[in-house]
Amino acid sequence: MSFWKTLSCLKSPCEILNRRSLSASTALRDQHNCRLLVVGGGAGGCSIAAKYASKLGKNRVIIIDPADRHYYQAMFTMIGGGMKKLNQSYKPMEDVLPKQALWLKDKVTEIDPKKNEVTTEKGDIVQYDYMVVATGIELDFTKIPGLLEGLKDHRSGVCSNYSPLYVTKTYGCIQRLDSGNAIFTYPNSPVKCAGAPQKIAYITADYLQRNGRRNVNVLYNTALPVIFKAPKYATSLWKVAEKKRVKVNLNVDLVEVRPDKKQAVFKSLSKPDETFVQEYQMLHVCPHHCPTPVIAKNKELSDSVGFLNIDKGTLQHIKYPNIFGIGDCTTLPTSKTGAAVAGQLGVLRRNLSAALEGKTPTAIYDGYTSCPLVTGYGSCIMAEFDYDTNPLETFPFDQGVERRTMFHMKKDVMPILYFNLMLRGLWEGPGIFRKIMHFGFSK
């Protein structure tokens, strides 16, 4: 970050004088001051910063994120299925973040909501009037013994679409399948895109059917007691699983991977203390996820699990009215997806603007989320639902059915929408289209 960039975000000569202060260790550290601080430059952070960067003026919005690349993670499923390349899924962070905002390429390590300030890994201090927290959710590949070793070994058959480090391994694993088991797992913890672990199972089954490989058993082993949270789409997915010959095992949790023997150890959640071993040729793992440490360790800001404790309607922090949250890092009891982030953006914009003007936030988020459940090379069930898992479908036809149009929507339209509209602050979910397509008779 250049000196002049930093300088121009400061408000007064006094702040300029305070720009560098001596810490206890006598090291020089930068001080910044802003109207709006956005922590995290992913789907939620980048999009909300874009809405305010020009409105509030040059460098009055500061974004902090240590990442070099901004990934469109929703594309990972298509990469795993060999339908997209990894380099289509990301852009350099500096190319997506709004130019009017100041980007600090750093990580927030401490948040002091009483002083309205955060500290970064490099030791900078940033003071804010308002803050939006958008740090996402972390992956923990270490929780399952043997998993990391398996992922790092190119011949192990172990893969995961969840990380850009391993997603390119998946398609090779699918192509090599000729016999035995292809196992797909879902862990016993909250995850982002809860549909992703089974989408890749259906894509694999479709690949095998198209290539006449009948000797492979496809197993979807999930720790959940249901195939999918929203009942309407669960009914559809049971039919897809049957048609594609995917054997679904509920209430089973992957607890160990033995890459040398190509064995996976599962614990039965319905019969405590019972474990069993399955051999695999391919093992696709959805890892355990955990809340971002900077939020989890902050008891003022987080709930007992470690997520940012915000009001499920207004997205405002329950204790600190100048703090808002968006996306995967929050306590919002909906499915953690980029589509949910889009649905939250309009509510956050309205409520943050109200707060900035000293008014009370009144806009309410209904829990809208969406999961494009890709079921093969050319088919998709477009699940859309609210907090109560009631369908909130955009199109005037039954979205519980596999459709080619929805597949192209997911594969071809959504990436354009994401990079060109959402990240520029111009997309707040399909609510407006839903109303139009249902002649105003939808929520």
Ligand SMILES: Cc1cc2nc3c(=O)[nH]c(=O)nc-3n(C[C@H](O)[C@H](O)[C@H](O)COP(=O)(O)OP(=O)(O)OC[C@H]3O[C@@H](n4cnc5c(N)ncnc54)[C@H](O)[C@@H]3O)c2cc1C
């Ligand atoms: C395999 C897979 C498939 C998916 N499929 C879909 C799909 O089909 N449809 C869909 O809608 N969604 C899908 N998603 C989910 C979607 O990508 C996420 O829900 C979405 O990106 C969440 O946005 P976010 O802003 O909350 O977090 P993210 O986009 O993950 O961004 C978080 C950002 O915070 C930064 N950060 C973290 N900690 C700190 C810190 N301490 N200080 C500063 N910055 C920090 C990170 O570097 C990151 O840039 C999928 C995800 C995966 C992994």
